[in-house]
Amino acid sequence: MKKSLVAALACALLAVPGIAAAEPLVTVEDPTPTGTFTGTYQCGWETYVDENGDTQYTLDEDGNRIPVYCDETGYVSVGTDGVVACNGNEEITRPDDGTALQGYIWIGPGQAASNPTAAAPGNAAGAGNNHEDADGEPTGESPCP
Numbered sequence: 277m278k279k280s281l282v283a284a285l286a287c288a289l290l291a292v293p294g295i296a297a298a299e300p301l302v303t304v305e306d307p308t309p310t311g312t313f314t315g316t317y318q319c320g321w322e323t324y325v326d327e328n329g330d331t332q333y334t335l336d337e338d339g340n341r342i343p344v345y346c347d348e349t350g351y352v353s354v355g356t357d358g359v360v361a362c363n364g365n366e367e368i369t370r371p372d373d374g375t376a377l378q379g380y381i382w383i384g385p386g387q388a389a390s391n392p393t394a395a396a397p398g399n400a401a402g403a404g405n406n407h408e409d410a411d412g413e414p415t416g417e418s419p420c421p
Contacts, residue, residue, distance in 0.1 A: 305349050312365060357386035
């Protein structure tokens with residue numbers, strides 16, 4: 277019943293023309309009882325300022341940059357400019373190649389991902405994320421808006 281109500285509200289809101297983009301009308305944080313859609317994402321790299329005042333990456337003993345992680349709480353959100361379902365759990369993976377399926381799906385062009393993996397013409401609907409660029413490097417943004 278709850279899912280039907282949210283879906284009906286989403287459809288009704290998307291059918292109303294001329295409403296400006298605004299804060300979500302309804303947001304439900306991770307609707308799963310075990311927090312299935314909540315997790316962490318790489319939001320950057322550990323850095324330090326050297327003796328010359330330049331920012332440098334901190335490296336581990338093998339010479340690799342050390343990642344910094346941030347939290348993402350999954351959610352479902354309905355707003356006047358669209359609907360978003362967010363997965364913040366990096367452990368949910370694609371069945372074909374095993375890569376993380378972290379990010380969100382959207383309906384409404386105002387919610388389009390900066391890194392869409394699949395999108396309809398005009399970004400009217402699709403799937404993607406905001407936390408990495410097309411090369412897989414962290415952007416510093418969270419996966420979902």
